[in-house]
Amino acid sequence: MNVNSNEVKVYVRTRPTACFAQDLIEYLPDKQTVNVHQRRCSRRGVVNNQTSSWSFRLNGVLHSASQEEVYEHVAHTVVLSALQGYNGTIMCFGQTGAGKTYTITGATEAYRQRGIIPRALQEVFREVEHRVGHTFSLHLSYLEIYNETLLDLLASIKGSQEPQGGPLTVVEEPGGGVLVKGLSLHPVHSEEEALNLLFEGEMNRIIGEHALNKNSSRSHCIFTIHIESRSRTLSNATYVTSKLNLVDLAGSERLSKTGSEGQVQREAMYINRSLSFLEQAIMALADRRREHVPFRQSKLTHALRDSLGGNCNTVLVANIYGEAAHIEETLSTLRFAARMKCVRTEPSVNEHMDPALQVHRLKKEIQQLKQELSIQDTLANRAGVSYEKLSESQVAEVRSQVQRYLAGTLDEITIVNARQIQEVFAQFKKIVHASVRSVQAREPEGAVGELEGGFGLGVAAPSQRHTPSPSRSKGKKEMIAMLHLSFGSTPPSKMEAFEHFKAERGSELKRILKANKAVLLERSAQLHKLTDAINATKRDIDKVGSELEHLRAKRQSQGQFVSAEGEPVLEEAELALVLSLREMKDNYRQAHDELLATRAEVRYCQHLVAQCRVRLLTEFESWYNESFLLPDEVLSILREGPIRPGLVPVDKALALAQEHADLLSDSPSAVWFHNAQNRTLQRVRQRHRTHSEETFQITRAHI
Numbered sequence: 225m226n227v228n229s230n231e232v233k234v235y236v237r238t239r240p241t242a243c244f245a246q247d248l249i250e251y252l253p254d255k256q257t258v259n260v261h262q263r264r265c266s267r268r269g270v271v272n273n274q275t276s277s278w279s280f281r282l283n284g285v286l287h288s289a290s291q292e293e294v295y296e297h298v299a300h301t302v303v304l305s306a307l308q309g310y311n312g313t314i315m316c317f318g319q320t321g322a323g324k325t326y327t328i329t330g331a332t333e334a335y336r337q338r339g340i341i342p343r344a345l346q347e348v349f350r351e352v353e354h355r356v357g358h359t360f361s362l363h364l365s366y367l368e369i370y371n372e373t374l375l376d377l378l379a380s381i382k383g384s385q386e387p388q389g390g391p392l393t394v395v396e397e398p399g400g401g402v403l404v405k406g407l408s409l410h411p412v413h414s415e416e417e418a419l420n421l422l423f424e425g426e427m428n429r430i431i432g433e434h435a436l437n438k439n440s441s442r443s444h445c446i447f448t449i450h451i452e453s454r455s456r457t458l459s460n461a462t463y464v465t466s467k468l469n470l471v472d473l474a475g476s477e478r479l480s481k482t483g484s485e486g487q488v489q490r491e492a493m494y495i496n497r498s499l500s501f502l503e504q505a506i507m508a509l510a511d512r513r514r515e516h517v518p519f520r521q522s523k524l525t526h527a528l529r530d531s532l533g534g535n536c537n538t539v540l541v542a543n544i545y546g547e548a549a550h551i552e553e554t555l556s557t558l559r560f561a562a563r564m565k566c567v568r569t570e571p572s573v574n575e576h577m578d579p580a581l582q583v584h585r586l587k588k589e590i591q592q593l594k595q596e597l598s599i600q601d602t603l604a605n606r607a608g609v610s611y612e613k614l615s616e617s618q619v620a621e622v623r624s625q626v627q628r629y630l631a632g633t634l635d636e637i638t639i640v641n642a643r644q645i646q647e648v649f650a651q652f653k654k655i656v657h658a659s660v661r662s663v664q665a666r667e668p669e670g671a672v673g674e675l676e677g678g679f680g681l682g683v684a685a686p687s688q689r690h691t692p693s694p695s696r697s698k699g700k701k702e703m704i705a706m707l708h709l710s711f712g713s714t715p716p717s718k719m720e721a722f723e724h725f726k727a728e729r730g731s732e733l734k735r736i737l738k739a740n741k742a743v744l745l746e747r748s749a750q751l752h753k754l755t756d757a758i759n760a761t762k763r764d765i766d767k768v769g770s771e772l773e774h775l776r777a778k779r780q781s782q783g784q785f786v787s788a789e790g791e792p793v794l795e796e797a798e799l800a801l802v803l804s805l806r807e808m809k810d811n812y813r814q815a816h817d818e819l820l821a822t823r824a825e826v827r828y829c830q831h832l833v834a835q836c837r838v839r840l841l842t843e844f845e846s847w848y849n850e851s852f853l854l855p856d857e858v859l860s861i862l863r864e865g866p867i868r869p870g871l872v873p874v875d876k877a878l879a880l881a882q883e884h885a886d887l888l889s890d891s892p893s894a895v896w897f898h899n900a901q902n903r904t905l906q907r908v909r910q911r912h913r914t915h916s917e918e919t920f921q922i923t924r925a926h927i
């Protein structure tokens with residue numbers, strides 16, 4: 225029952241006024257659209273009759289809405305979803321005095337005017353009572369962010385879960401969540417207990433003097449209900465957790481308008497900065513192409529990292545004044561709200577596994593299964609069969625049975641249980657491996673030795689290397705005999721033979737080639753990705769660079785803004801651009817280094833793949849010649865020499881053999897050999913002529 229829409233929900237609420245500017249603020253009957261008309265000012269500040277208009281479509285307009293109605297629209301579903309394990313955040317944003325605190329906390333004087341927090345607490349405890357199938361554990365925390373300092377509004381209360389002392393810090397958790405280290409968490413068991421904590425925290429809020437509103441709060445406050453829920457059924461080892469953040473942001477008006485000095489001006493500067501970082505984070509979240517969201521720029525955005533978008537149900541209430549005098553701030557609040565509405569969210573339940581419960585459940589299941597098995601054995605007259613791990617003497621007994629079975633002195637191995645069957649197979653495997661090794665040791669020119677040690681072309685991980693299968697380690701003669709059997713007396717076409725070669729003798733080379741191709745493909749894809757990312761960063765750098773230039777040119781034309789000490793002061797916007805430019809350049813440099821390294825790797829892999837291909841073809845040619853075109857007599861003559869017969873062209877190999885035979889013919893006892901040889905060579909030449917006419921083109925596809 226989560227809010228489950230894929231974007232942040234945004235509502236606008238007007239503070240009631242007798243002077244509502246109907247001509248400037250227009251609420252359409254759909255209760256979702258606000259049109260704002262603003263009179264244009266002439267250069268010298270003289271108001272003329274021209275107007276500019278803006279239209280904002282939100283999720284709801286709360287005009288003259290009661291606190292109860294606001295809760296129903298804004299908070300009800302988010303609170304229920306939080307009880308099911310979805311994180312939720314409700315934020316109030318707007319100009320000082322526009323009604324943020326009234327909306328989130330409410331007026332303390334009248335119960336009917338209580339805001340979202342007390343109503344949410346009421347609903348949570350009511351639901352907890354109704355959901356009898358679950359146990360709930362609830363904790364509260366209350367954080368204030370004042371001038372970029374984190375303060376615990378409930379630190380004064382005993383019984384907190386976190387140790388006191390030390391500055392509070394925002395810590396990122398694995399999985400994208402955040403927690404404020406050092407912030408006290410207070411267990412609560414009733415609505416009354418929870419309300420006491422809320423009021424205690426309220427008392428501790430820093431209240432500053434302000435020109436616009438005497439009691440205005442100059443800090444951001446985050447009241448959080450931490451919920452953990454477990455099923456009462458023991459068999460269910462999962463449990464869910466969630467956080468419900470109720471956020472009262474500081475006034476959003478611009479510095480110049482406050483007309484304040486000293487500490488209040490400093491406060492306003494921090495507020496402006498954190499809100500402008502909040503806007504930047506929102507803009508980055510709304511832009512789906514942006515991979516990096518600058519959450520860490522301020523304590524506010526960092527603390528809200530997992531509450532703005534992400535897996536959270538997020539709702540924003542934009543509080544505005546209805547009077548004409550505030551129309552400019554109203555417009556900027558609505559613009560922020562519209563941007564926030566574009567942020568996408570993917571709410572999901574925070575489900576966890578309780579390891580202790582899981583172990584307990586599995587142990588119980590094993591116990592039950594063992595009982596079941598023993599009943600079955602008794603029924604089948606197999607009492608006494610053990611299902612525990614085999615002892616050393618039992619393993620030895622199985623080994624002896626397998627050996628006797630292979631030797632023919634034992635007719636059959638009696639099967640007792642699954643563990644014993646596995647051991648029988650394991651013993652068979654050991655015997656087969658030992659036999660393969662002894663065959664290899666006896667075969668000096670064995671395919672396996674050559675394949676294992678000779679290629680040296682692999683970039684694939686050593687674990688990817690296959691141990692030679694018994695079929696691959698077959699003697700060469702055996703293999704050729706097999707091929708002759710399947711192809712008959714005429715030699716196979718090169719295409720067919722190549723397929724055979726790849727499956728048998730050349731299989732290891734083929735595997736290495738395949739592995740290298742896979743690595744090449746993966747690195748090439750990575751290279752493309754990196755190139756795209758670098759190009760995107762470059763475009764961003766150019767964009768921010770030109771924005772900065774533009775801003776500086778504008779500032780130059782308006783004169784330099786200097787501090788009391790005469791130091792040049794950077795504007796908020798300019799500072800933000802400089803910081804983000806610096807970050808982007810760092811990212812660019814890092815990505816560029818990575819790109820160079822990956823490019824080198826790609827070249828290396830390309831080289832390996834090409835080498836493997838050539839090697840596969842050369843090996844095949846030579847194997848084909850030796851297996852089908854050169855007779856055994858020729859091979860045995862040439863093998864005694866320094867060259868490998870298959871590596872030279874068939875004609876040349878035959879000529880060499882002829883020369884060798886001529887030398888031998890000087891001996892009378894070799895005449896019969898010489899004659900037979902001549903006849904064979906002629907036959908072979910004839911066959912070779914036919915074969916060399918066959919066009920053989922092994923394309924990349926064949927390899």
Ligand SMILES: Nc1ncnc2c1ncn2[C@@H]1O[C@H](COP(=O)(O)OP(=O)(O)OP(=O)(O)O)[C@@H](O)[C@H]1O
Pocket residue numbers: 238239240318319320321322323324325326327331437439440441442473474475476543
């Ligand atoms: N919808 C409303 N109905 C009745 N009174 C309201 C409403 N909204 C605001 N007020 C009143 O207006 C005054 C200022 O509101 P509030 O303190 O909530 O403003 P705020 O936006 O939280 O200001 P700050 O930024 O200083 O925290 C309060 O006295 C509050 O009771």
